[in-house]
Amino acid sequence: MTITRAKVEVPIPRKRRGSCTNHDKAMLRFFDAIGQAMVRHVDFGVVKCVLVASPGFVKDKLMEYVLSTERPEFKSLQEHKSTFVLCHSSSGHKHAVSEVLADQNITSRLADTKAAGEVRALTDFYTMLNNEPARAFYGPQQCLAANENEAIDVLLVTDSLFRSTDIAERRKYVQLVEDVRGYGGT
Numbered sequence: 302m303t304i305t306r307a308k309v310e311v312p313i314p315r316k317r318r319g320s321c322t323n324h325d326k327a328m329l330r331f332f333d334a335i336g337q338a339m340v341r342h343v344d345f346g347v348v349k350c351v352l353v354a355s356p357g358f359v360k361d362k363l364m365e366y367v368l369s370t371e372r373p374e375f376k377s378l379q380e381h382k383s384t385f386v387l388c389h390s391s392s393g394h395k396h397a398v399s400e401v402l403a404d405q406n407i408t409s410r411l412a413d414t415k416a417a418g419e420v421r422a423l424t425d426f427y428t429m430l431n432n433e434p435a436r437a438f439y440g441p442q443q444c445l446a447a448n449e450n451e452a453i454d455v456l457l458v459t460d461s462l463f464r465s466t467d468i469a470e471r472r473k474y475v476q477l478v479e480d481v482r483g484y485g486g487t
Contacts, residue, residue: 307338332366340374345381354390354401422455453486
């Protein structure tokens, strides 16, 4: 699941022939805004890995700026520089996260993180859905019926069901997850 904690938007003018100073200043403001958002929203006590992905060399310039800047608020980022993983993506938009997580090189680096396990489980589900459609269930009623028979090996539930405002619906899915864990499913 991808949660948007901060949306950083900075207008960046095009490079002009002869002078790139406006472009360079805007890029520094952009990098500074990203660094401030990371300091504000990333808790390194909990987070094991931070993926920094972009097309081109923007990710490299960002990390160079954050790690070389002598600002005291960036000290926590500099102390945890080993948690940052730089990777290529086709765009800077949110949908590129799934593309980055599908890359085998990145998946091998993230082997012990929760996101990699979720991506692996979803990939396995899609493979099973293509190869053995009789074994893959994806509706609430079908999952409840499979739970009664203790036939669930892997259960994927969206966070929106756990955060539902309807308490009865939330309890139903929490009970389903506890039942699946109770008989050895994940």
